[in-house]
Amino acid sequence: MSDVSKTIRARPISPHVQVWRWHLTAITSIMHRITGVALYVGTLILAGWTIALAFGPESYAAYMGLLGSPLGKLVLFGLSLAVFFHLAKGVQHLIWDTGLALKVPTANAGAVATVAFALVATVVVWIIAAMTGAL
Amino acid sequence: MTDFRTPRSRAQGLGAAGHGVGHWISERVSSVALIPLVLWGVFAILRLARSDYEMAVAWLASPVNAVLLALLTVVSFMHMHSGMRVVVEDYIHRRITKAGLLLLNLFVCALFGALALFSILKVALSGGAY
Numbered sequence: 001m002s003d004v005s006k007t008i009r010a011r012p013i014s015p016h017v018q019v020w021r022w023h024l025t026a027i028t029s030i031m032h033r034i035t036g037v038a039l040y041v042g043t044l045i046l047a048g049w050t051i052a053l054a055f056g057p058e059s060y061a062a063y064m065g066l067l068g069s070p071l072g073k074l075v076l077f078g079l080s081l082a083v084f085f086h087l088a089k090g091v092q093h094l095i096w097d098t099g100l101a102l103k104v105p106t107a108n109a110g111a112v113a114t115v116a117f118a119l120v121a122t123v124v125v126w127i128i129a130a131m132t133g134a135l
Numbered sequence: 136m137t138d139f140r141t142p143r144s145r146a147q148g149l150g151a152a153g154h155g156v157g158h159w160i161s162e163r164v165s166s167v168a169l170i171p172l173v174l175w176g177v178f179a180i181l182r183l184a185r186s187d188y189e190m191a192v193a194w195l196a197s198p199v200n201a202v203l204l205a206l207l208t209v210v211s212f213m214h215m216h217s218g219m220r221v222v223v224e225d226y227i228h229r230r231i232t233k234a235g236l237l238l239l240n241l242f243v244c245a246l247f248g249a250l251a252l253f254s255i256l257k258v259a260l261s262g263g264a265y
Binding site for chain 2: 033036037039040043044046047050051053054056057060061080083087090091093094097125128129132133134135
């Protein structure tokens with residue numbers, strides 16, 4: 001056997017993610033995953049509400065006190081932002097799955113719409129919460 | 136283009152890997168189901184945020200609320216499981232760590248999904264008696 005065949009040559013690899021300029025589509029794509037992981041924790045917190053309710057009035061009051069505390073409200077605010085973002089970006093992904101709206105300008109517009117929807121829907125929900133005395 | 140796949144392979148529709156299509160489709164189905172369910176969930180939370188214990192129990196005693204909350208819970212936990220599974224498979228490459236995290240993901244989703252679902256049914260069916 002020749003020496004050449006024994007030499008392990010470095011295989012060509014694709015450029016690392018760091019070499020690319022950040023685009024809105026790339027940012028919203030990774031944010032979709034990050035908000036998904038955040039909602040994993042958020043759903044566990046909200047599932048805890050049903051469990052607390054089933055354990056009776058004391059545990060329900062304690063859990064509501066936790067959710068209604070300043071830290072609880074901050075977490076719920078973050079969750080509302082995450083859920084609306086993940087929802088909008090998810091809809092864009094479902095549209096992409098059909099093979100539509102994949103051209104760069106359309107994809108960029110979809111990313112802008114995703115961010116806009118997340119911000120507006122979150123603000124609207126918290127205004128409604130404040131107006132109905134839910135805060 | 137020449138198609139090298141056999142008629143049987145095409146009919147099974149499982150692709151080159153032999154599996155994965157079911158996972159992909161179940162992610163999409165749960166996504167579509169969650170669009171209306173989550174919007175209803177936000178609306179429900181706005182109502183429940185100012186509820187005391189009796190009001191929350193009365194709310195959950197309604198068949199519509201109980202069923203929608205049960206569906207939201209089950210579909211959410213299924214969606215969470217498939218989403219977190221992809222995240223683990225993408226970033227964790229050490230076999231033992233990956234297997235452990237995939238099991239943990241399944242067990243967390245199954246345990247808390249079941250606890251939440253049972254709690255919903257218990258309150259809805261018993262009217263909060265404990």
